Amino acid sequence: MTLRASIVIPCFNERQTVIELIDRIHAVPVDKEVIVVDDCSTDGTRELLQKRARECGDITLRLRQRNGGKGASVQEGLRCASGDVVIIQDADLEYDPADYPVLLRPIQTGKAHVVYGSRFIGEHRAMYFWHSLGNQFLTLLCNALFDTTLTDMETCYKVFTIDIARRLRLREPRWGFDPEITARMLKMGYRIYEVPISYAGREFNEGKKISWKDGFVVLFTLLRYRLLP
DSSP states (O other): OOOOEEEEEEESSOTTTHHHHHHHHHHSOSOEEEEEEEOOOSSSHHHHHHHHHHHHOOSEEEEOSSOOOHHHHHHHHHHHOOSSEEEEOOSSSSBOGGGHHHHHHHHHTTSOSEEEEETTSSOBOOOOHHHHHHHHHHHHHHHHHHTOOOSOTTOSOEEEEHHHHHHOOOOOOSTTHHHHHHHHHHHTTOOOEEEEOOBOOOOGGGTOOOOHHHHHHHHHHHHHHHHOO
16 A cells, blocks of 8 residues: 655754755655654755655745744644654654554554654664663553553654544643653544654764653653543
């Protein structure tokens, strides 16, 4: 079964990587549309994307008028999606678009409606110890709260059918996005299929943005959506 993928890219201050990412995406032999949502970048990213859209016409560009966070950008991108499936893609080159065929295969073959790419069951650059431990703890908490067996709840690579995208009523604007979307899909009755992906995590001096404080946001978001009806 041939599927058209809507690649949704939330983007904030990724001038050094976003154009290379778009080139990599278009090199992957998958039928697709590329939707980039710029979240009020201040480093020249927005201008680069406008030039790309104007000269190449190979992206759909949405420009947010105020910074709202990753969750808000993804929500805007989902409203523009017209493909059969959605792939969430960060703009920082930590995740390789060459993994798209692997991510799409379980949906193409009818094995799943939701697929996550796991950084912990594939090849990956070594992470910071506390970052890795925090990821594993939050995933374990998610598993305990929602009776599942994920290895990587916080992965960027979340792939799901457009029907699910239309049913989601996402609210979290910032780092609460990952636990919210995971909790909502699990509470809707979808079991999440995981596949191994490659991962080249950045260091903080290379532009990595998430911090330990964001981990508390994730924790409380998981607890809140477990308790909500």
